[in-house]
Amino acid sequence: DTGVSQDPRHKITKRGQNVTFRCDPISEHNRLYWYRQTLGQGPEFLTYFQNEAQLEKSRLLSDRFSAERPKGSFSTLEIQRTEQGDSAMYLCASSLVNTLYEQYFGPGTRLTVT
Amino acid sequence: QQQVKQSPQSLIVQKGGISIINCAYENTAFDYFPWYQQFPGKGPALLIAIRPDVSEKKEGRFTISFNKSAKQFSLHIMDSQPGDSATYFCAASEDSNYQLIWGAGTKLIIKP
Numbered sequence: 482d483t484g485v486s487q488d489p490r491h492k493i494t495k496r497g498q499n500v501t502f503r504c505d506p507i508s509e510h511n512r513l514y515w516y517r518q519t520l521g522q523g524p525e526f527l528t529y530f531q532n533e534a535q536l537e538k539s540r541l542l543s544d545r546f547s548a549e550r551p552k553g554s555f556s557t558l559e560i561q562r563t564e565q566g567d568s569a570m571y572l573c574a575s576s577l578v579n580t581l582y583e584q585y586f587g588p589g590t591r592l593t594v595t
Numbered sequence: 596q597q598q599v600k601q602s603p604q605s606l607i608v609q610k611g612g613i614s615i616i617n618c619a620y621e622n623t624a625f626d627y628f629p630w631y632q633q634f635p636g637k638g639p640a641l642l643i644a645i646r647p648d649v650s651e652k653k654e655g656r657f658t659i660s661f662n663k664s665a666k667q668f669s670l671h672i673m674d675s676q677p678g679d680s681a682t683y684f685c686a687a688s689e690d691s692n693y694q695l696i697w698g699a700g701t702k703l704i705i706k707p
Contacts, residue, residue, distance in 0.1 A: 485638070512693070523601075523684050523697030524639065537694065572638050582627045582693055586638035 483507060485587035487573050493593045494563055501559045502590045506575030513556050514584060515548055516572040517541070524572055530556060563594045599687050601698025609706050614672040616701045618685035621666065625687040629695070630659065630670045633682045642683075643670070675705045 486505045494500050506513045511532050516524035527546070528538045532553040542548075545563075550556040560567055570591050574584040601618045608614045618628075629644035645652045645659040645668065652659045658671040672679055685698040 514694075516695075521700070523686070523700050524695070525697070526694045529694065574638075576693070582629070582644065582688060582690075583641060584629075584693075584695060585641065586631075588636075588638045 485573055485575055485585055487571075487587040487590050489590055490588060491591045491593075493595065496565060496594055497562055499559065499561045500563060500592065501557055502571055502573075502592075504556045504558070504573030504587060506554070506556070506573070507577075507585060508554075510575035510577050510585075511553065512576040512584075513550055514574040514576075515556070515558050516574065516586075518570040518572055518589070519568075527558075560592075563592075565594045568592055568594045599685060599696050599698045601685050601701060603701060604699070605702040605704070607704045607706060608675045610675060610677060612675050612705075614675045614679065614703055614705070615669060616683055616685070616703070617667065617669045618687075618698050619665075619667045620687050620696075622687070622689070622696075623666070624689040625696075626690060627688045627693075628659070628661065628668050629686050630657075631684045631686065633684065633700075639684060672703075675703075677705045677707050679703060680705050 488503045514529040515527040518524040530550040545561045548558045570589040572589045574586045576584045599620050630642045631639035632642045633639040643654050643657045656673045661668045682700045684700045686695040688695050
């Protein structure tokens with residue numbers, strides 16, 4: 482399977498704990514995006530990378546959130562001191578250098594904070 | 596300015612009928628308008644997309660109609676099938692950052 486993959490698919494954590502998600506984009510894609518989706522809503526943009534550089538972060542991304550893409554390949558999204566309001570589906574997408582508009586999404590990581 | 600408004604919130608169509616979902620936007624800098632299909636527990640999948648230099652794009656049973664002056668675009672699904680039952684999202688972006696701004700989604704149910 483050469484699509485975008487995300488790990489884990491589901492994560493249940495207690496409030497106050499830290500969690501980290503991983504995204505592996507399609508191999509030749511140089512753009513990688515993180516979105517958050519709550520039930521019944523469209524995804525909301527969080528941040529994106531071009532290669533290893535993080536070019537933009539949404540105001541939704543509080544200081545408790547951090548994302549990295551250290552070698553321009555896979556990316557991680559960490560949430561520190563999780564809150565119940567962080568419960569959502571976290572989606573990763575990637576796009577090719579010549580077709581930057583066409584974003585291909587992974588299956589998402591569903592986070593539940595209890 | 597950044598919003599994309601999508602309607603209806605839910606839609607029930609008989610098998611074989613035409614499903615129509617509408618979106619409207621305000622930001623005139625948007626220049627790419629995709630539609631995504633999402634099944635429960637899955638990520639969104641790119642279905643079809645249009646640029647504002649054309650008024651219509653057709654791929655199989657799926658057609659996007661685009662009205663630049665009205666700042667509206669719509670998805671038409673012809674000969675709707677039960678397998679089309681999913682949530683559909685419109686989105687828009689501009690080439691300054693390619694960040695997708697999403698509609699709230701339409702839950703489509705095709706009745707056999």
